Amino acid sequence: MSNKVKAALVWCLFPDAGTARVVAGTLLEEKRIACANILPTVESVFTWKGVVSSETESAVLYKTTAEHLEPLTKRLEELHPYETPAIVGWLVDETSPQTLEWLIGSLS
Numbered sequence: 001m002s003n004k005v006k007a008a009l010v011w012c013l014f015p016d017a018g019t020a021r022v023v024a025g026t027l028l029e030e031k032r033i034a035c036a037n038i039l040p041t042v043e044s045v046f047t048w049k050g051v052v053s054s055e056t057e058s059a060v061l062y063k064t065t066a067e068h069l070e071p072l073t074k075r076l077e078e079l080h081p082y083e084t085p086a087i088v089g090w091l092v093d094e095t096s097p098q099t100l101e102w103l104i105g106s107l108s
Helices: 017-029 066-079 095-107
Strands: 007-014 037-046 049-064 087-091
Touching: 007 017, 007 095, 017 037, 017 049, 017 066, 049 066, 049 095, 066 087, 066 095
Parallel strands: none
Antiparallel strands: 007 049, 007 087, 037 049
């Protein structure tokens, strides 16, 4: 693996777009993310405490870098209103040079 900076993404669900927007604003101010794409309405079907449920939620895809990935997921846990938020992060295999430059500049 090279020493070059890698992009990272984090997926997280919220009870509504307003809550997602507030958390995104905090993370932007703290320079933990460069961008948050908020999908205002998604249907989630899941098992919680042994019961299959279906809820309307808002999904967010956060754009960041590998070095911010772990601190971002920890901060999301602190800010999130759910008892057990679904927070999933991963490294991006390929990123255009322009996007990577923008990410690095946004997080500096």
